[in-house]
Amino acid sequence: MPPPLFSVTKPGMTLQQMKQRLRDFDPQAKIEVIDLTGTSNHWEVSMQSALFKGLSRIEQHKSVMACFDSELKTGEVHALSIKTQSL
């Protein structure tokens, strides 16, 4: 079976769902989520969390992306721009 030319994506996450995922990671975090294109699949996430203390920039980004692991795989979240800061 030839690989799909593009991944068939479900409708996309809502703003609330995106925020909830980040709160699941750290309820005390300061978060900001922006739908970059209004299509619910290109998101920008800014997050300040005490849990980032001591983590390298790449580890901080990895932990944010882990919150959307399955959606990144299915393409439901097509693009995720990340800004992190430890508190």
Next chain:
Amino acid sequence: MTASGVNQSTSQTPIKEKIQSILQQNRVVLFMKGTPQYPLCGFSARACAILDDLDVPFHGVNVLEDEALRAGIKEFGNWPTIPQLYVNQKLVGGSDIMTEMYQTGELQELVK
């Protein structure tokens, strides 16, 4: 599933070997969508623009040409998005981290 049980535990999947040899042969590698001449996604284009601005020769790998490589590279460095920059066989990050490091001057240091 490889039929041969001879070196079952040590046998590496072809994709992992393919990635490792690309990284061994090229100091700066950008796994991207499209090519440096024709990037096919905004984030990949930004990553290329940063490297071009630093006059850094880099090897662009178009993951859209090889679905197994596209999935394999995400698993290889445990980084689920494209583009991905590797310098000296180490994952630096995606276009966000490249942008941040470019602004702080860290990327200039790294690729010198």
